[in-house]
Amino acid sequence: xxxxxxxxxxxxxxxxxxxGSRLSPLTxxxxxxxxxxxxxxxxxxxxxxxLVNSGVQDVWVIEQYLPHGLNDHxxxxxxxxxxxxxxxxxxxxxxxxxxxEDGEFSHGNAHALAQHAPLIRQFAPDVLLVLxxxxxxxxxxxxxxxxxxxxxxxxxxVTTDLKTEQEATRFGNVQAGxxxxxxxxxxxxxxxxGRTVTAEVFAYNPAVxxxxxxxxxxxxxxxxDYGEELLPALVGRGDAHTFPLSGYWMDVGTIEAYHGAxxxxxxxxxxxxxxxxxxxxxxxxxxxxxxxEKGAEVSDSxxxxxxxxxxxxxxxxxxxxxxxxxxxxxxxxxxxxxxxVRAGAQVMRAIVDQHATVQADAQVGGAGGLTVIGAHxxxxxxxxxxxxxxxxxxxxVRAGQEDRATVKPE
Numbered sequence: 001x002x003x004x005x006x007x008x009x010x011x012x013x014x015x016x017x018x019x020g021s022r023l024s025p026l027t028x029x030x031x032x033x034x035x036x037x038x039x040x041x042x043x044x045x046x047x048x049x050x051l052v053n054s055g056v057q058d059v060w061v062i063e064q065y066l067p068h069g070l071n072d073h074x075x076x077x078x079x080x081x082x083x084x085x086x087x088x089x090x091x092x093x094x095x096x097x098x099x100x101e102d103g104e105f106s107h108g109n110a111h112a113l114a115q116h117a118p119l120i121r122q123f124a125p126d127v128l129l130v131l132x133x134x135x136x137x138x139x140x141x142x143x144x145x146x147x148x149x150x151x152x153x154x155x156x157x158v159t160t161d162l163k164t165e166q167e168a169t170r171f172g173n174v175q176a177g178x179x180x181x182x183x184x185x186x187x188x189x190x191x192x193x194g195r196t197v198t199a200e201v202f203a204y205n206p207a208v209x210x211x212x213x214x215x216x217x218x219x220x221x222x223x224x225d226y227g228e229e230l231l232p233a234l235v236g237r238g239d240a241h242t243f244p245l246s247g248y249w250m251d252v253g254t255i256e257a258y259h260g261a262x263x264x265x266x267x268x269x270x271x272x273x274x275x276x277x278x279x280x281x282x283x284x285x286x287x288x289x290x291x292x293e294k295g296a297e298v299s300d301s302x303x304x305x306x307x308x309x310x311x312x313x314x315x316x317x318x319x320x321x322x323x324x325x326x327x328x329x330x331x332x333x334x335x336x337x338x339x340x341v342r343a344g345a346q347v348m349r350a351i352v353d354q355h356a357t358v359q360a361d362a363q364v365g366g367a368g369g370l371t372v373i374g375a376h377x378x379x380x381x382x383x384x385x386x387x388x389x390x391x392x393x394x395x396x397v398r399a400g401q402e403d404r405a406t407v408k409p410e
């Protein structure tokens with residue numbers, strides 16, 4: 001049975017194909033939606049959990065960049081009860097067709113929708129939800145769908161207000177009237193329209209969406225992301241509406257934003273992660289309890305199952321199976337699954353990715369910009385990786401040769 005909300009047949013498409021280059025090196029060997037968050041979760045978990053908690057059970061995930069690890073995590077939809085005989089989770093990889101035997105990667109979100117237009121028409125939804133897979137928030141999509149249907153909108157954009165206008169240059173900017181109708185839209189403008197931006201959650205009238213994509217393609221426009229051609233065209237119709245999101249929302253598409261979102265949850269500014277009415281669901285394996293050894297000091301931190309802490313941890317996230325040996329100090333940092341900080345090492349304002357090792361007496365980070373140690377990398381004994389530097393995955397950093405192994409991001 002197809003999902004029906006407010007009497008409407010609903011299909012959700014989760015866009016999970018982007019590389020997320022601004023999160024490099026965390027995304028050098030994994031898709032951005034598969035990046036861990038708070039140790040226990042992956043970024044895509046928040047979108048999938050919102051969907052199933054909202055009662056949406058027809059979910060398509062469009063993949064492209066490094067899909068294998070993401071598919072392992074999705075587990076056919078089983079953790080979210082989306083492994084169904086009819087409907088449920090469907091993974092849409094890149095493909096070729098009789099019309100295009102060589103196939104083609106999508107060149108943006110709107111282009112990805114156009115590529116799958118025949119499948120969308122065949123499904124024939126009344127409402128099409130289009131969602132990003134890499135934002136952290138909690139939202140009942142049922143309320144969005146009801147407002148969308150009531151307004152008779154071609155598109156309903158979920159919006160959020162940022163702290164400052166300057167941040168808005170990274171997003172689609174929206175100005176709406178008192179009735180919620182979108183009056184003005186600008187995509188990543190140099191001069192922001194204000195603090196209100198799209199939260200990358202859209203409810204579309206499918207017929208209008210697909211017809212608009214067809215017209216744009218016939219007109220020769222490169223569809224790209226939906227903020228470039230698609231949304232301006234729909235706003236121009238005069239029937240685009242907004243749905244304000246009042247709670248927490250964060251786009252973690254940059255290293256600073258990713259670290260900042262972890263800080264928000266450590267400081268209690270996020271949302272309840274274990275609400276029985278709205279649980280955040282993930283695919284996980286059984287792990288032993290975290291072990292806090294005698295003499296360890298842990299404050300204002302999250303320590304996940306399987307971790308072993310014998311050193312000092314301050315305002316940090318310690319993911320499953322991470323190890324902090326005696327005499328090591330980890331401050332304002334994120335240790336991803338399986339990361340190891342050996343005795344006497346110091347890690348400050350840094351992200352140490354999965355299975356990376358900071359050897360004894362090494363120093364990583366400082367009071368400046370965030371430092372990132374890529375997956376499976378090694379910072380050897382006595383080496384010093386300064387503030388703001390990145391170490392690519394699998395790289396070895398030797399004492400006295402740090403310049404050869406580190407990268408200063410642009």
